[in-house]
Amino acid sequence: xxxxxxxxxxxxxxxxxxxxxxxxxxxxxxxxxxxxxxxxxxxxxxxxxxxxxxxxxxxxxxxxxxxxxxxxxxxxxxxxxxxxxxxxxxxxxxxxxxxxxxxxxxxxxxxxxxxxxxxxxxxxxxxxxxxxxxxxxxxxxxxxxxxxxxxxxxxxxxxxxxxxxxxxxxxxxxxxxxxxxxxxxxxxxxxxxxxxxxxxxxxxxxxxxxxxxxxxxxxxxxxxxxxxxxxxxxxxxxxxxxxxxxxxxxxxxxxxxxxxxxxxxxxxxxxxxxxxxxxxxxxxxxxxxxxxxxxxxxxxxxxxxxxxxxxxxxxxxxxxxxxxxxxxxxxxxxxxxxxxxxxxxxxxxxxxxxxxxxxxxxxxxxxxxxxxxxxxxxxxxxxxxxxxxxxxxxxxxxxxxxxxxxxxxxxxxxxxxxxxxxxxxxxxxxxxxxxxxxxxxxxxxxxxxxxxxxxxxxxxxxxxxxxxxxxxxxxxxxxxxxxxxxxxxxxxxxxxxxxxxxxxxxxxxxxxxxxxxxxxxxxxxxxxxxxxxxxxxxxxxxxxxxxxxx
Amino acid sequence: xxxxxxxxxxxxxxxxxxxxxxxxxxxxxxxxxxxxxxxxxxxxxxxxxxxxxxxxxxxxxxxxxxxxxxxxxxxxxxxxxxxxxxxxxxxxxxxxxxxxxxxxxxxxxxxxxxxxxxxxxxxxxxxxxxxxxxxxxxxxxxxxxxxxxxxxxxxxxxxxxxxxxxxxxxxxxxxxxxxxxxxxxxxxxxxxxxxxxxxxxxxxxxxxxxxxxxxxxxxxxxxxxxxxxxxxxxxxxxxxxxxxxxxxxxxxxxxxxxxxxxxxxxxxxxxxxxxxxxxxxxxxxxxxxxxxxxxxxxxxxxxxxxxxxxxxxxxxxxxxxxxxxxxxxxxxxxxxxxxxxxxxxxxxxxxxxxxxxxxxxxxxxxxxxxxxxxxxxxxxxxxxxxxxxxxx
Numbered sequence: 001x002x003x004x005x006x007x008x009x010x011x012x013x014x015x016x017x018x019x020x021x022x023x024x025x026x027x028x029x030x031x032x033x034x035x036x037x038x039x040x041x042x043x044x045x046x047x048x049x050x051x052x053x054x055x056x057x058x059x060x061x062x063x064x065x066x067x068x069x070x071x072x073x074x075x076x077x078x079x080x081x082x083x084x085x086x087x088x089x090x091x092x093x094x095x096x097x098x099x100x101x102x103x104x105x106x107x108x109x110x111x112x113x114x115x116x117x118x119x120x121x122x123x124x125x126x127x128x129x130x131x132x133x134x135x136x137x138x139x140x141x142x143x144x145x146x147x148x149x150x151x152x153x154x155x156x157x158x159x160x161x162x163x164x165x166x167x168x169x170x171x172x173x174x175x176x177x178x179x180x181x182x183x184x185x186x187x188x189x190x191x192x193x194x195x196x197x198x199x200x201x202x203x204x205x206x207x208x209x210x211x212x213x214x215x216x217x218x219x220x221x222x223x224x225x226x227x228x229x230x231x232x233x234x235x236x237x238x239x240x241x242x243x244x245x246x247x248x249x250x251x252x253x254x255x256x257x258x259x260x261x262x263x264x265x266x267x268x269x270x271x272x273x274x275x276x277x278x279x280x281x282x283x284x285x286x287x288x289x290x291x292x293x294x295x296x297x298x299x300x301x302x303x304x305x306x307x308x309x310x311x312x313x314x315x316x317x318x319x320x321x322x323x324x325x326x327x328x329x330x331x332x333x334x335x336x337x338x339x340x341x342x343x344x345x346x347x348x349x350x351x352x353x354x355x356x357x358x359x360x361x362x363x364x365x366x367x368x369x370x371x372x373x374x375x376x377x378x379x380x381x382x383x384x385x386x387x388x389x390x391x392x393x394x395x396x397x398x399x400x401x402x403x404x405x406x407x408x409x410x411x412x413x414x415x416x417x418x419x420x421x422x423x424x425x426x427x428x429x430x431x432x433x434x435x436x437x438x439x440x441x442x443x444x445x446x447x448x449x450x451x452x453x454x455x456x457x458x459x460x461x462x463x464x465x466x467x468x469x470x471x472x473x474x475x476x477x478x479x480x481x482x483x484x485x486x487x488x489x490x491x492x493x494x495x496x497x498x499x500x501x502x503x504x505x506x507x508x509x510x511x512x513x514x515x516x517x518x519x520x521x522x523x524x525x526x527x528x529x530x531x532x533x534x535x536x537x538x539x540x541x542x543x544x545x546x547x548x549x550x
Numbered sequence: 551x552x553x554x555x556x557x558x559x560x561x562x563x564x565x566x567x568x569x570x571x572x573x574x575x576x577x578x579x580x581x582x583x584x585x586x587x588x589x590x591x592x593x594x595x596x597x598x599x600x601x602x603x604x605x606x607x608x609x610x611x612x613x614x615x616x617x618x619x620x621x622x623x624x625x626x627x628x629x630x631x632x633x634x635x636x637x638x639x640x641x642x643x644x645x646x647x648x649x650x651x652x653x654x655x656x657x658x659x660x661x662x663x664x665x666x667x668x669x670x671x672x673x674x675x676x677x678x679x680x681x682x683x684x685x686x687x688x689x690x691x692x693x694x695x696x697x698x699x700x701x702x703x704x705x706x707x708x709x710x711x712x713x714x715x716x717x718x719x720x721x722x723x724x725x726x727x728x729x730x731x732x733x734x735x736x737x738x739x740x741x742x743x744x745x746x747x748x749x750x751x752x753x754x755x756x757x758x759x760x761x762x763x764x765x766x767x768x769x770x771x772x773x774x775x776x777x778x779x780x781x782x783x784x785x786x787x788x789x790x791x792x793x794x795x796x797x798x799x800x801x802x803x804x805x806x807x808x809x810x811x812x813x814x815x816x817x818x819x820x821x822x823x824x825x826x827x828x829x830x831x832x833x834x835x836x837x838x839x840x841x842x843x844x845x846x847x848x849x850x851x852x853x854x855x856x857x858x859x860x861x862x863x864x865x866x867x868x869x870x871x872x873x874x875x876x877x878x879x880x881x882x883x884x885x886x887x888x889x890x891x892x893x894x895x896x897x898x899x900x901x902x903x904x905x906x907x908x909x910x911x912x913x914x915x916x917x918x919x920x921x922x923x924x925x926x927x928x929x930x931x932x933x934x935x936x937x938x939x940x941x942x
Contacts (some may be wrong), residue, residue, distance in 0.1 A: 500640060
């Protein structure tokens with residue numbers, strides 16, 4: 001008896017130590033963004049409040065800020081509603097339930113490639129140009145490009161969440177009460193999905209608010225979008241520009257806070273709206289346009305195929321505008337020339353992506369589990385700071401700290417600099433599914449005598465596997481896409497496919513740009529595809545494709 | 551160097567450099583002597599020895615295949631000849647190394663060599679981040695064409711040995727022959743062309759460097775190269791000269807691409823639009839880019855090069871070494887190679903086509919009649935006023 005007691009005490013201490021070191025680790029990762037932004041934005045001594053005047057007097061500032069905020073919120077919400085309609089169509093049809101694998105190609109093209117493909121296919125001077133085609137530069141083109149990219153992202157998130165929600169049960173109940181399917185979807189499923197995808201909404205909005213590359217290519221520029229001005233000031237060392245950059249960054253932070261508030265407000269409104277509509281029983285016709293959404297994925301699939309085809313042809317030297325061009329002139333010369341130079345960057349990207357992806361997913365699970373044990377979840381935006389805060393200033397802070405540490409330059413640092421991003425994306429994918437894992441499975445496991453650890457590993461973890469695959473695929477592709485941290489911490493010692501592609505993209509060599517766009521998409525495509533295939537083999541607590549009726 | 555705005559710190563420097571046009575310079579050969587060490591001096595042998603086995607991290611814009619290929623070629627040559635490993639760190643924006651040097655603030659740098667000019671150079675020099683005496687410690691600096699090209703001053707900022715010229719930029723238009731029929735362009739002829747071919751003419755949105763230079767060329771042309779443009783901009787000179795430009799732009803903008811309600815973000819983007827035949831012209835700082843693009847079938851056969859009647863605004867793009875570079879000796883060896891006849895020849899005749907900066911390879915035909923840069927104070931003024939009038 002005494003021996004047992006003595007044995008328990010060290011065990012409890014070990015548990016205590018494990019818990020505290022877990023918290024420490026999670027804190028360190030989630031503190032990196034704050035540290036970065038504080039160090040990176042630390043005002044140089046010559047910043048004065050008089051500079052605010054110069055900043056506020058900048059011609060077109062208010063219009064630019066308004067356009068930026070509008071495009072960010074609008075494109076996010078539109079994507080949300082489209083994705084929800086598409087999801088409902090596919091979820092209702094048994095045959096189409098395993099749609100995730102079709103998302104892989106849509107998800108793997110970078111934002112910039114979508115924008116490039118879009119203007120090339122549909123705007124002035126393009127292949128399918130009709131008189132009132134897409135404006136080459138304009139808010140509408142920007143929003144369309146963002147929506148095309150965000151809808152599959154939201155679908156993937158919904159699918160991860162949906163596996164843990166008793167959607168079928170809800171629908172049955174709704175039907176029993178005499179509601180049509182589409183009403184059940186809006187009144188019962190939508191509020192739950194909306195609440196759980198809050199983090200994804202935040203991430204999408206923050207991305208659009210501060211996206212420089214897409215804004216430069218297809219965004220309006222009279223006045224230019226705010227992110228572009230911020231970037232321009234921040235990278236200029238002419239007298240006064242650094243002071244402008246400081247205030248612009250401060251305003252960007254305020255804009256991010258405002259959009260968080262707007263999204264919370266929208267969620268509240270949507271909840272109240274659904275509730276009111278459900279109880280008053282008023283007519284609600286949105287179900288009528290459903291077929292459009294059934295066609296959404298095939299249409300996007302076609303669009304993506306066309307874009308990939310265009311890029312492939314470009315990279316083979318095809319030129320639509322050349323005076324004399326024959327198909328026989330197609331050549332793989334460029335691929336052969338570049339092969340020597342892209343093999344190493346591809347390999348670097350792959351390794352960094354795998355490590356930072358795995359670490360990101362593991363730490364996100366750790367953060368969730370620690371919070372579950374504590375019984376209290378921290379505010380969402382805290383965990384997503386890496387995505388929400390202005391990237392350039394944050395990474396500048398990391399760069400300064402990295403230089404202080406004199407730790408040299410190697411891939412380890414790059415993995416570390418990607419970790420806050422992979423962690424945040426993994427967290428946003430996993431949070432919903434994690435919270436809605438059916439507690440009775442774990443209860444059952446405990447009643448069979450499983451230890452908490454066994455039950456976690458064999459029940460919770462396994463139930464979460466589909467979501468974990470999705471989270472890893474997203475985290476991996478987020479790591480692949482990082483340009484600024486890779487360059488600023490790696491100092492060019494570790495070239496990745498993205499550092500190469502972004503540098504090439506700043507030029508005007510069509511064939512080379514196309515080749516690197518394709519190369520950049522290959523790794524994420526594989527990740528999404530494999531994750532979708534694997535996810536089908538495991539069911540969450542509420543079933544995936546093979547789920548039997550509840 | 552492409553795709554960047556370059557602003558010089560105007561008020562500090564009132565150096566007005568007089569640029570002799572190529573023709574005059576050749577008529578009066580008056581060679582300036584550059585004092586530097588000899589290839590076989592003990593000091594240079596010491597540098598070569600110290601450089602052996604070292605790596606040189608070269609921060610340079612990576613958006614051009616031609617330039618990247620050239621640097622790949624140089625990497626092979628330098629490895630063979632000097633056992634120095636040159637590594638091209640491809641950046642999208644020349645300010646990236648500047649921001650890094652600022653963050654490093656004197657600690658051992660990750661950068662050994664950088665491609666720089668304009669405001670970035672002025673800032674780095676002022677902050678004392680750069681290694682000096684490059685001209686006097688690199689043997690091949692002796693051959694720089696200082697007497698016929700404006701390569702001792704960088705946008706009003708004297709180089710003073712803190713950077714070494716590598717190549718030459720001359721502002722020109724690449725245009726459809728059928729639309730731009732005369733070999734030279736004036737403000738008036740441009741307006742005519744724009745009126746006859748609406749929606750096909752435009753320029754990169756200032757403060758993009760090419761866009762601002764386009765405006766400078768117009769200003770020079772509209773004011774008959776008023777001498778005040780080459781001095782620090784007084785209020786009186788501004789009030790007299792700038793309104794002419796704005797009146798002109800007010801007339802021109804309705805005929806531009808997108809009626810002047812949107813502009814290409816960069817020269818690279820404008821070239822893409824030109825390739826897709828949306829535009830009838832694009833802008834370039836490489837006097838031979840049109841030939842190179844044609845030879846690789848990137849642009850149509852009927853493309854020609856045009857420049858402004860007053861001559862092409864000319865400047866240099868340069869190489870600099872940070873004071874805190876880990877391998878300064880190897881960096882100097884690389885610069886010395888870049889200024890060698892072999893490297894300059896390959897740069898000009900190879901894929902890139904960038905004109906040479908050394909005497910033995912200086913061809914008149916490689917360059918256009920040159921026009922001096924405006925005093926740097928005008929640069930900022932034009933950008934700010936443009937933003938006020940058209941940017942918002």
